[in-house]
Amino acid sequence: MGKPNRVEVVAKLSALFEKLGYTGAGMNEISAATGLGRGSLYHLFPDGKAQMMRESLAALQDEFSQSVVVPLQGDGDVTAMFENLLHFYREGERGSIWGRLILDPQGEQFKAEIQEHFNEWRGALTKALLDAGVERGTAASLSERTLSGVEGTLVLAAGFEDSGALLRGLRTMNSQLSEVISQS
């Protein structure tokens, strides 16, 4: 095991936080998941678990932006956005770290990062709808409903261990949005 690569370590941390949540991931599990002892971890992240989470959030937000937001900003293709969401969330195998963090007892300290995630996504979707000719109020409402629809679907999918729920939900939401767009 060579010198620990920070990017790889953060990737492992991201996957762990995504699976167990911030409070749910203990230092023992963090150590096991990264293959690093406590000494190494606190050497790499002097501010401890909170710093690990911050860097994980930054990495995941970057991945989400590249996978979902940037393409949407490019062509405004809503159907493609849902496909990209499905891929980002691994056909329902992944969960939303941001939604989970909102409900985490210790999640308050990451509120800014959480809100930034949803604001960036919502802004891009609203703009795409406006560009497609949707009326402003409708666009705002639809994008808000889409974000919460995705988050809610991920929550229920976790509760019923039903990874297929994400595909079903995204399909329905895509149909609804596409219909509105075609009427505009």
Add this chain to the structure above:
Amino acid sequence: MGKPNRVEVVAKLSALFEKLGYTGAGMNEISAATGLGRGSLYHLFPDGKAQMMRESLAALQDEFSQSVVVPLQGDGDVTAMFENLLHFYREGERGSIWGRLILDPQGEQFKAEIQEHFNEWRGALTKALLDAGVERGTAASLSERTLSGVEGTLVLAAGFEDSGALLRGLRTMNSQLSEVISQS
């Protein structure tokens, strides 16, 4: 302060768990919220915090059933269901204890109660849609989307401290459902 009434104690516990979540509510906060010392709490609930949560879940599920499910089963009025949801969730001031528990690190032990909540609600909504003439596949899809839409809205409302989000979300969902019904 007279002899502690079990129903009142459970009501206070329910409110606390709803606000802080299961893992987020510590014994000190439980003691403060109920006005009962540890001795009294463990006398009333020999199995500790888990038992407190179970009885809280039962009480909240009962309230939800009476407020939302039973009326829906009675007349199949979907618009009334959304009004009842808005009232149950106190115009967005309350959160969903079930959604939160799904994502709680210690929530696994309550999975049966969580699933029962959503199954009961979904069953009643699907039946109402079927009775209104909606095709079976559409009814199943719409009820699933409604449940996840409500949960997602509650999550985002918490993340942005935006209690008005619930009203907006419920209005939009009601419009969508009502339109499908009117076309059936």
Add this chain to the structure above:
DNA sequence: GTCTATATAGGGATAGAC
């Protein structure tokens, strides 16, 4: 840089006096 041992705090649960 990495290890182990330990500090420090908090969790839930318990025992025994009253």
Add this chain to the structure above:
DNA sequence: GTCTATCCCTATATAGAC
């Protein structure tokens, strides 16, 4: 029934040897 003191475990974080 209720109280207080305490137990035990786990959590994160730290210190110091190597």
